[in-house]
Amino acid sequence: MKVNQLIAKGTIKPSVFLLVMMLCLNFAYGQKSTQKKSEDNYNRPLTPVRGYYSQLESFSPAPKSPNEEVDKKKFITVQAAIDKRLSIKPIYLSDVSADDFKLPDPPANSSAQTRAELNYLVEVEKNRTEEDIRRCHYMSGIFYDLNIHPGDSTYEQNRKNLFYIGRSIGTWFNPQTLPLTADLMANVWRDANYFIWALKYKYARIRPYMLEPRLKNLEQAGAPAYPTGTATDSYIQAYIFQELAPQFTDVFVKDAYDMSQSRETIEVHFPSDVEGSRILARQFVNKLFQNKKFLKDFEKVKEEWALKGKENLTDKGGI
Known part of the structure; x- marks a missing residue:
């Protein structure tokens, strides 16, 4: 009725x-x-660009003139490699496309900005020390491999890499103490991986040493430069962790900044690759916090931090 x-x-x-x-x-x-x-x-604004990144952006990113031959240079990737990379689909942002991220186009190869960035990298090389090189090579090995699974010999170390950003905030900050956090960040890494690669293939930017013969790069890159995966992933982790422990925001962001700069020291990335990655990371995390599935998992992680995010200071052995 x-x-x-x-x-x-x-x-x-x-x-x-x-x-x-x-x-x-x-x-x-x-x-x-x-x-x-x-x-x-959670819809955070991007903090203003600063330091030499700001200085470099004062140069024009436009081509020196129309039809410059150097501007035709792109990083070529075979279609099979593209298909393989993009076959691992996002878990959270499944309804988002790479075009939903609004990144500035990388500076043209012939632009005044690219020339200024190459000049900067030449100066970095002049001033880098053996300790800088050692540290940067070490950082190159800090990433999460999506192809490593439970039972593999490197599984525990792979999970530990998810806690490199912020590693100094406490002995409890590890995948053993925070398994739900590790699961969340592994899922986030998978989502980020998809969009990073989609955007790399979209822009197909060549590496700096392909334009500047004076550079003695310490790695050979097998993929396009823009944006940088290391910087994007590092800032994504920093921005998520800061929501869990805002008192350590400076620590998280400094760790991400150091990881990002290491890619310039090794000379496989332009500074504008790094700044584009910082922009991408902020937009990516903002989109995560608009996703119901992510928010549900994040609430569980917040509970885990409230319970376990502190030192165990109980006297176990006595003095």
């Missing part, structure tokens, strides 16, 4: 019906309002 018929018969009083309807509407609105408020709370 319809509601208006029940009201006509006196089964339901109009005042009661209106009260129930108002409560239902308020509840529904409240749920949407709470969700929207939650999303807005």
Whole structure:
């Protein structure tokens, strides 16, 4: 029987019906309002560019002139490699495309900005020390391999790599103590991996040493330069961890900054690759915090940090 018929018969009083309807509407609105408020709370702006990154951006990224031959140079990738990389689909951002990320185009090869960036990398090489080289090579090995699974000999170390950014905040900051955090960050890495590679193939930017013969690069790259995976992943981790422990924001961001700069020291990336990655990371994390599945997992991680995110100072052996 319809509601208006029940009201006509006196089964339901109009005042009661209106009260129930108002409560239902308020509840529904409240749920949407709470969700929207939650999303807005995590919609962070990008901090302003600074230092030499800002200085380099004062140069024009436009081609020196139309039809410059050097601007035709692109990093060529065979289609089979592209298909393989992009076969690992996102877990959270499955309804997002690479075009949803608004990155600045990388500077043209013939541009004044690219020339300034190459000049900067030449100066970096002049000043880098053996310790710089050792440190940067070490950082090159810090990444999460999506092809390593439980039971593999390197599984534990692979999971530990997810905690390199922020490693100094406590002895509890590890995958053994925070397994839900490790699972979340592994899923995030998978999502990021997809979009990083999609954008690399979209822009197909060549590496700096392919333009500047004076550079003595310490690695050979097998993929396009823009954006850099190391920098993007590092800033993504920093931005997520800062939501869990905002008091350590400076630590997380400094770790990401150091990881990013290591790619310039090794001379496989332009500074604009790194800055583009920082922009991508901020947009990526903002999109994660608009995703219901991610938010559900993130709430569990927050509970894990509230319970386990502290040192165990119990006296076990006595003095």
